[in-house]
Amino acid sequence: MSRDKRYDSLFEPLAIGPVTTKNRFYQVPHCNGGGYRDPSAVAEMRRVKAEGGWGVVFTEQVELHHTSEITPYIELRIWDDDDMPALSKMADSIHEYDALAGIELTYSGVNGPNLYTREVPMSASAMPVRTFFKDPVHARQMDKKDIKNLRRWHRNGCIRARDAGYDLICLYGAHGFGVIQHFLSTATNHRTDEYGGSLENRSRLMAELLSECKDAVGDTCAITVRLSLDEMVNGLGFSNSEVRDVIGMHSELPDLWDLAHGAWEDCSGPSRFKEEDAQHSLVDGIRDLTSKPIVGVGRFTSPDLMVKQIRSGHLDLIGCARPSIAEPFLPNKIDSGNVEDIRECIGCNICITGDMTMSISRCTQNPSFMEEWRRGWHPEKYTKTKDTQSVLIVGAGPAGLEAARVLGERGYQVVLAEASDELGGRVSKERHLPGLSAWGRVADYRTYQLSQMSNVEIYKKSKLDVEQVLEFGADHVAIATGSVWRKDGVARHHLFPMEISGDIGIFTPDDIMSGHRPTGEIVIYDDDHYYMAGVIAELLCNSDTHVTLVTPSPFVSEWTINTLEQATIHQKLAGLGVNLVLNRSVERIDSNGVTTACTYTGTEASISADNVVLVTTQAPQDGLWKALQGVENQVQERAIQSMQVIGDALSPAPIAWATFAGHRYGRELGQADIGDALPFKREVVKPT
Ligand code: ADP
Numbered sequence: 001m002s003r004d005k006r007y008d009s010l011f012e013p014l015a016i017g018p019v020t021t022k023n024r025f026y027q028v029p030h031c032n033g034g035g036y037r038d039p040s041a042v043a044e045m046r047r048v049k050a051e052g053g054w055g056v057v058f059t060e061q062v063e064l065h066h067t068s069e070i071t072p073y074i075e076l077r078i079w080d081d082d083d084m085p086a087l088s089k090m091a092d093s094i095h096e097y098d099a100l101a102g103i104e105l106t107y108s109g110v111n112g113p114n115l116y117t118r119e120v121p122m123s124a125s126a127m128p129v130r131t132f133f134k135d136p137v138h139a140r141q142m143d144k145k146d147i148k149n150l151r152r153w154h155r156n157g158c159i160r161a162r163d164a165g166y167d168l169i170c171l172y173g174a175h176g177f178g179v180i181q182h183f184l185s186t187a188t189n190h191r192t193d194e195y196g197g198s199l200e201n202r203s204r205l206m207a208e209l210l211s212e213c214k215d216a217v218g219d220t221c222a223i224t225v226r227l228s229l230d231e232m233v234n235g236l237g238f239s240n241s242e243v244r245d246v247i248g249m250h251s252e253l254p255d256l257w258d259l260a261h262g263a264w265e266d267c268s269g270p271s272r273f274k275e276e277d278a279q280h281s282l283v284d285g286i287r288d289l290t291s292k293p294i295v296g297v298g299r300f301t302s303p304d305l306m307v308k309q310i311r312s313g314h315l316d317l318i319g320c321a322r323p324s325i326a327e328p329f330l331p332n333k334i335d336s337g338n339v340e341d342i343r344e345c346i347g348c349n350i351c352i353t354g355d356m357t358m359s360i361s362r363c364t365q366n367p368s369f370m371e372e373w374r375r376g377w378h379p380e381k382y383t384k385t386k387d388t389q390s391v392l393i394v395g396a397g398p399a400g401l402e403a404a405r406v407l408g409e410r411g412y413q414v415v416l417a418e419a420s421d422e423l424g425g426r427v428s429k430e431r432h433l434p435g436l437s438a439w440g441r442v443a444d445y446r447t448y449q450l451s452q453m454s455n456v457e458i459y460k461k462s463k464l465d466v467e468q469v470l471e472f473g474a475d476h477v478a479i480a481t482g483s484v485w486r487k488d489g490v491a492r493h494h495l496f497p498m499e500i501s502g503d504i505g506i507f508t509p510d511d512i513m514s515g516h517r518p519t520g521e522i523v524i525y526d527d528d529h530y531y532m533a534g535v536i537a538e539l540l541c542n543s544d545t546h547v548t549l550v551t552p553s554p555f556v557s558e559w560t561i562n563t564l565e566q567a568t569i570h571q572k573l574a575g576l577g578v579n580l581v582l583n584r585s586v587e588r589i590d591s592n593g594v595t596t597a598c599t600y601t602g603t604e605a606s607i608s609a610d611n612v613v614l615v616t617t618q619a620p621q622d623g624l625w626k627a628l629q630g631v632e633n634q635v636q637e638r639a640i641q642s643m644q645v646i647g648d649a650l651s652p653a654p655i656a657w658a659t660f661a662g663h664r665y666g667r668e669l670g671q672a673d674i675g676d677a678l679p680f681k682r683e684v685v686k687p688t
């Protein structure tokens with residue numbers, strides 16, 4: 001197939017200062033939880049994106065100088081020559097496929113607590129550092145000598161970046177994370193000298209850095225700047241109109257303006273709260289203020305919407321972070337006319353949790369993300385099986401669907417049996433909850449892929465029992481039967497079933513997703529701490545109900561701090577009139593309602609309720625798996641060579657864990673047993 005002509009403008013080259021991108025696909029900087037700890041894993045991840053057709057591929061934020069760093073978060077560094085091999089490897093990897101390599105230099109200023117280097121943080125003005133952990137550390141105000149030093153460090157950083165092979169150098173002044181923004185913003189710049197006060201003064205540092213970096217390396221590298229499109233903190237900040245004024249004032253200074261909405265939480269808003277192209281109005285008209293190219297983001301996954309951005313002159317380049325994670329081959333798939341094969345980002349922000357938990361990022365849609373080097377998983381290439389063995393997969397949730405897809409790619413004869421009349425398992429239900437419709441893409445992408453494979457058969461309305469599995473006679477069996485929500489309150493607070501008595505309605509998320517709707521006074525008890533309780537509160541809140549959400553945590557939906565949506569969830573529920581009761585467990589339930597206890601003091605109180613929804617924990621639905629284990633002799637008699645339980649049926653977790661489990665099963669079936677060996681590569685620091 002070939003490219004649909006209407007997408008041609010996405011493939012037009014564009015000059016950015018002294019370099020030229022071959023197309024308009026611009027992978028903006030994004031974290032990955034690997035950074036300096038896993039440089040080869042990061043380099044390979046970026047290489048795969050270059051292979052997938054991105055014209056520009058950026059690093060994550062790269063800490064410019066040791067006087068400003070964001071430990072415990074793991075990014076890249078360009079502190080001295082010791083960092084050069086990792087950075088060069090990344091640039092070389094990106095260049096393998098004719099893409100431009102970009103590096104984002106960051107001086108974290110008031111965002112850097114310097115927990116690792118123990119340097120005293122410096123920023124535009126003296127104030128406590130502004131970090132996710134609210135570290136009890138202050139940044140001191142930079143004096144003129146400090147600013148002079150900062151300018152020299154930027155020049156040196158640029159020279160190192162150029163020598164490491166980078167084509168574009170971006171100075172980071174967005175998301176509240178870069179010193180340029182700290183100077184631009186009236187929230188963080190309280191100076192009275194020529195670097196504070198008027199917008200001209202507040203933008204002085206940005207202008208100096210841009211022109212000096214251009215002087216240093218501008219003949220070979222494009223110098224760009226990434227700015228927040230609006231940052232408002234208690235009436236102070238750097239507003240959208242000021243962004244426009246700054247761009248008007250310095251319109252030709254950078255080689256490109258890179259525009260990103262407000263705080264990281266705004267820019268990377270989840271699909272639950274933000275549509276595709278959410279920052280459209282904030283960018284509108286900026287194109288007319290400069291002759292330099294502009295790039296913006298918007299969780300763009302639709303080629304039609306992308307091309308509209310370019311043709312209307314709204315943007316010159318399509319900036320993507322999450323869409324490039326979920327689909328590293330997005331440009332190539334558009335180019336080759338395979339738009340239906342695009343694995344669209346679902347906007348769940350699980351990728352961000354890898355950075356927030358300093359682990360390593362994963363993607364719900366693309367389980368090979370950050371496993372390209374560690375496990376050798378290429379998102380588009382699979383080891384073909386030598387003998388066409390058959391595999392029976394029981395359960396078509398995210399785990400079963402992904403296992404079937406990967407095994408189908410590998411050439412196995414796959415049969416996927418699903419009890420219900422719908423594919424997708426939990427996703428087929430959760431996609432109907434408020435704000436979660438985009439999550440349905442997990443099922444839609446896989447269902448379409450499977451429909452294209454002649455070696456995969458799917459049977460719906462086929463709830464299999466032990467006899468049927470044995471009779472089927474497959475060479476391999478995977479059990480992916482998922483999990484159910486518990487109805488007894490067991491989770492983190494109650495390690496054994498809660499005391500429940502009397503005549504009161506008790507519901508679980510499964511009941512709600514099956515269409516049951518409690519009425520009247522409703523208490524939702526959240527000892528799960530991810531999205532489910534908040535989503536159910538949103539769903540049940542109406543004029544006939546009064547909803548109270550009780551949680552032992554100090555935060556509503558606490559784990560969503562890692563998906564950057566916790567504050568929005570709290571605001572949303574409070575706005576809907578949900579009564580939020582924090583730091584309290586539900587101790588007992590009786591016909592009058594619930595008895596709660598303070599997590600710290602144990603002091604009890606009661607809340608009257610007609611119905612209670614327990615969002616506590618999920619239990620594996622592993623009856624079939626256990627029964628099969630009980631008939632091992634028959635399994636052997638039927639010559640079943642392997643049996644495995646995967647996904648939530650083994651151990652419940654977010655959807656990304658299930659697609660990973662299905663993917664891993666699909667990749668590893670028939671591969672040599674590695675025994676006790678580590679199943680992935682890693683880089684261990686060698687002591688000097
Ligand atoms: P996971 O997240 O691990 O993929 P899900 O709960 O999303 O798990 O999906 C499990 C799927 O398995 C559900 O669609 C469910 O209907 C199906 N299922 C459960 N038991 C059986 C069975 N015995 N036979 C066929 N399908 C089953």
Ligand code: SF4
Pocket residue numbers: 322323325326344345346347348349350351352362363364365366
């Ligand atoms: Fe998109 Fe979710 Fe993948 Fe992140 S983890 S890229 S938000 S699908």
